[in-house]
Amino acid sequence: MKKTLTRSKTFDGDLFKVEKRLTRQSTLPSFTHAAEFDYKRDTKQLMKILKNCVTAHMLDLDCILHFLSSYNCEQRMIIIHDLDYEYHYNLIDMVLERPESPIRSCTLAMLVEPVELCARHFHDFLTEKLTKKDDKNISRVLLEILLGLNNDDVQKFKETYEQVFGTAAQNDITVALGAEGILPNLLTQLLQGERYEDSAGSSTTAKYVAKGLYEATSDTPIIDDDTLIKIFTQDSFSQLASIFDFYEDKYGQPFLEAIERRFQNPIEIQYFQDIIEFTHSPSGYYSHLLRQALEKTPIDYVTIIRIIVGREEKDLGEIKLEYSKIYDETLDQTLKQRLDNLEIKRLLIMIVTGGVDITANDSGPVRFDHVNNSNSTGSGSNSPTATTNGHQGARKFSHEAFDRFVNVFKQMRSH
Numbered sequence: 001m002k003k004t005l006t007r008s009k010t011f012d013g014d015l016f017k018v019e020k021r022l023t024r025q026s027t028l029p030s031f032t033h034a035a036e037f038d039y040k041r042d043t044k045q046l047m048k049i050l051k052n053c054v055t056a057h058m059l060d061l062d063c064i065l066h067f068l069s070s071y072n073c074e075q076r077m078i079i080i081h082d083l084d085y086e087y088h089y090n091l092i093d094m095v096l097e098r099p100e101s102p103i104r105s106c107t108l109a110m111l112v113e114p115v116e117l118c119a120r121h122f123h124d125f126l127t128e129k130l131t132k133k134d135d136k137n138i139s140r141v142l143l144e145i146l147l148g149l150n151n152d153d154v155q156k157f158k159e160t161y162e163q164v165f166g167t168a169a170q171n172d173i174t175v176a177l178g179a180e181g182i183l184p185n186l187l188t189q190l191l192q193g194e195r196y197e198d199s200a201g202s203s204t205t206a207k208y209v210a211k212g213l214y215e216a217t218s219d220t221p222i223i224d225d226d227t228l229i230k231i232f233t234q235d236s237f238s239q240l241a242s243i244f245d246f247y248e249d250k251y252g253q254p255f256l257e258a259i260e261r262r263f264q265n266p267i268e269i270q271y272f273q274d275i276i277e278f279t280h281s282p283s284g285y286y287s288h289l290l291r292q293a294l295e296k297t298p299i300d301y302v303t304i305i306r307i308i309v310g311r312e313e314k315d316l317g318e319i320k321l322e323y324s325k326i327y328d329e330t331l332d333q334t335l336k337q338r339l340d341n342l343e344i345k346r347l348l349i350m351i352v353t354g355g356v357d358i359t360a361n362d363s364g365p366v367r368f369d370h371v372n373n374s375n376s377t378g379s380g381s382n383s384p385t386a387t388t389n390g391h392q393g394a395r396k397f398s399h400e401a402f403d404r405f406v407n408v409f410k411q412m413r414s415h
Contacts, residue, residue, distance in 0.1 A: 005127045005165070005172050037075050043082040050089050059094060061103045062343045068110045069347045080111055102301035106309075106344045114310040115153060118145050119161040121306055122169065126176040136267045139183050141303070143271055144289065146190040147278055148311070154193030182268045185226070189233035201239035203246075210247035213258040221262065228262075232275050240279045283315060283322035290319070291327060294338045301344065308348050320352060332356070 161169040177184045212222040244255040278285040293300035339345040
């Protein structure tokens with residue numbers, strides 16, 4: 001029997017589901033351009049765009065992405081859910097109905113919070129792993145997604161994953177990867193969200209671990225695999241750095257040498273090498289991932305979108321600085337030179353630069369009162385379906401109730 005993973009569920013439009021989704025705490029990227037944010041007015045404007053798309057039998061993702069780029073993530077979440085609540089357009093499902101493409105991936109990233117973006121990408125790559133057993137890149141991406149989450153993020157990730165896909169992430173890991181092996185164990189431990197996050201560490205423990213790994217051989221390990229994995233997934237990054245530094249200072253060899261003596265499988269060695277690189281410099285780790293994604297043919301838009309959109313308010317500033325040091329050019333310069341989709345290029349450069357619109361002087365502002373009949377790659381030409389939740393039925397809650405919830409949501413975000 002062929003193994004499959006559960007697809008995402010369609011959410012009902014009632015206020016309870018909206019509240020449950022909106023109140024999840026997460027890092028929200030923000031490059032605020034819209035003055036005097038009025039979600040009722042702006043939701044109505046987006047509704048008109050979608051109504052025109054339905055009339056024209058084409059969901060113009062370029063136009064939608066351009067519209068959404070004027071708002072920070074908190075504002076987008078309010079607009080998207082009010083669009084569903086007030087006008088019965090489930091924009092997420094409408095976008096998911098389009099064929100896979102870079103513009104679809106980018107638009108979807110703007111419709112969900114960063115933690116949900118990570119959950120959706122994680123599910124997509126697990127699904128792909130079912131059909132590409134030997135794809136090393138997929139395995140490393142799965143590790144990368146969880147590696148960048150702190151303990152609070154991990155809990156939100158698990159809650160979001162189960163809410164969207166109706167099953168626990170751990171279950172899907174077992175289905176796609178099995179229960180045994182280095183990668184399943186690394187992912188399982190990272191999903192526990194039990195990394196010690198205090199900056200203090202123990203020099204005694206660091207010396208013991210370093211000594212144990214140096215003196216061990218692949219046949220007679222002093223520290224077993226399970227313990228080693230727990231060290232890499234539960235010790236604080238400062239403690240890990242102490243272990244690596246002590247090993248290199250004491251034995252005159254990079255710590256990776258101990259891993260290479262311990263494991264024979266190159267991809268297993270690569271997993272630990274990725275964690276070592278992340279520990280030494282998260283910004284350097286992400287800079288390298290961005291550069292690799294930009295140099296691929298075709299361009300790896302999914303990775304670029306996940307890092308830039310997903311980490312905008314976490315550490316994108318540090319990533320930009322490190323990228324400039326490593327490659328002797330700014331990230332926005334590379335994006336401008338290498339990205340081949342204008343609307344995606346425009347959006348990502350706006351995020352990276354804090355609001356610089358590279359198309360501002362090209363042909364004037366885009367008009368949202370008419371459908372933009374752009375034929376850019378990936379926009380899709382299929383007739384869009386307006387996913388509704390009881391359009392003809394009576395509404396369960398008043399708009400005043402939604403107003404009150406929006407105010408509560410804004411107060412929560414302010415803290």
